[in-house]
Amino acid sequence: MMNCSRQILSRIEKFEKERAMTVLCRKTAWTDVIDELEEYEKILQKDRFAQKRILQKQLVKINNGVKKFQKHLTDVKPSPELIGRLQEIMLDVEVSINALKEEQCLRFEKYSKEERMCKKEVIAYEKKFENWSLLVKSNPKLPALKINPFHKDLPAEVKALEDFLQKTGGSHGGWDQFDHQAFLRVWMKHGGRSSYRKEARLYLPSKTEEEVQQHEDWHQELLRLQDKKREAIQRWKTSKEKERQSRIQTQEEMEEAQRKERKAKNLAEQQQTEEERTEVARRLEEWKKKKKQKEEEEGEQKLAEEIHRRRQEKEERRRQLELKMALEERLRLKREKEEEQEKKRREKEQREREEKRKEATKVVKSFSERDLHKVEAKLHERQLREKEEEERQKRIIAKLKEKMDGHVNRDPFRLIRPTKGWEERMKHSEPSGQGPTLQMFHRAIPSWRQGL
Structure with missing residues (x-):
């Protein structure tokens, strides 16, 4: 816009x-x-x-x-x-x-x-x-006279001026523009008096006194027709203004009539709107009453349903409580039975463990006695071997002494001979060998069965 x-x-x-x-x-x-x-x-x-x-x-x-x-x-x-x-x-x-x-x-x-x-x-x-x-062929100095088809629509004064100009050679009266302007300057200078003719000869040397007189007559006629035309135009303006005023008045009357009609129409529409509003208000009130009644009925129905639902829930809770108590009683009896069985099983296992422990003690004692006998036998054998070794060494030394005749040579076995500390250590060490096993292996018990 x-x-x-x-x-x-x-x-x-x-x-x-x-x-x-x-x-x-x-x-x-x-x-x-x-x-x-x-x-x-x-x-x-x-x-x-x-x-x-x-x-x-x-x-x-x-x-x-x-x-x-x-x-x-x-x-x-x-x-x-x-x-x-x-x-x-x-x-x-x-x-x-x-x-x-x-x-x-x-x-x-x-x-x-x-x-x-x-x-x-x-x-x-x-x-x-x-x-x-256009020029008229018969008179080359004058413009062509052609009938204008629009003259019939013009006022008589305007038509007379137009016809006069066409017949007399246009707005310059058949003269060229320069001569006509010179004529006008001299004529206006003297105020249209006859004394202008002497000065006009100086500015219009090519025109005779008769032509100047004719042009003066033409110009006076032109002024007269122009005055009439001006008066006609003024009359035309006045009539147009009257027509315009009458048209405006008519338009105002029409607008006033239309305004009254619109006002009456608006009043009718307002009255109709008021009636419709009243009807809508009445329907709304009826709808509100029906809605309120329906809400009350729905409230009563919901209240009855709520009471019924609460009764059912109470009955359901009571039944569930009975089931729960029965289930707890069964679970208690089952738990007591399981505890009793578990107690018996633990007592049984305790007895079995005691028996196994006694048997293991007997076996360990027998194995310990057997190992002790074996250790003593090995110790005795080792002492015998040591004595034999000492005797053998003595014999070897004696033989060597006999061979060397009292000459002491370097003993190569001195480096590999055991020291006193080693000999003392070997006295307290147990003999190596396979003795009786001090441990008995059993099958492993699963973790989920341990303690049962």
Whole structure:
């Protein structure tokens, strides 16, 4: 929306600049017409400013209504009075918006019609300007006389001026622009008095006194026709203004009638809405009563179901308690029976262990006696072997002494002979050999059976 408004404003500025440049370029040759256009433009500008102020007031009214509606919505508890006020505010805002839309639509239609009429008039004037540029074949000095089909739509004064210009050679009266401008300067300098003719000969040496007189008559006739045309245009403006005022009055009457009709319609709709609201309130009250009755019935049903459920739960708890007590009694009897069996089993195992211990003691004692006998036998054998070894060594030494004849030689066996400490140690060591086993091996008992 903002982009559209900006585009429209930029186009308006562009058109105003183009119009100002066009008016500035043609102001010298069309002084009277430009003045009329400027006056008409001022009127249109005032009208536009007035419409803009009215539109701004309507927008401010709508904006105030929306803000009032928003203010009522914030920090207020809902109530029927508040809903009624909000509905009235909404209706006022809606009526203002619809009235603004309808007014804008009518205004746009009006402007569209005026734009189409202006386009047609511009096309007609453009064709008229093209006809002025044509020359009449019979008189090369005069422009061609061509009947304009749009003359029948113009006022008689405007038509007479247009016909006069076409017949007499256009806006210069058959003269070229330079001669005509020189004539106008001299004529305006003397205020249209006959004394201008002497000075005119100096500026128009190619024109005779008779041609100057004819051009003067042509110019006076042109001024007379232009005055009539100006009066006709003023009358046309007055009639147009009257038509516009009557059209505005008619439009205001229509708008007033439409406003009354809308007001009556809104009152009817409001009355209908009030009836519908009453009907809705009645239905809501009935629905609330039915809902309350249904909730009470559902509450009673739930209460009965709750009482029944609690009774069932109490009965179930009692039955479970009986089952639990019976189960605990069975478990107690079973546990006592198992404890008794376990006690018997432990006593039995204790007796078996005592018997095994006695047997093991006897076996160990026998094995100890056997080992002692074997140790004593081995000790005796070792002592005998030592004695034999000593005797053998003595015999060897004696033989060696006999051989050496009292000469002492180095004894090579001295290094490998046992020392006194070793001999003492060997006296207390037990003989090696296989004796009786002091330990009996049995099959292993699993861990889960140990202690049973």
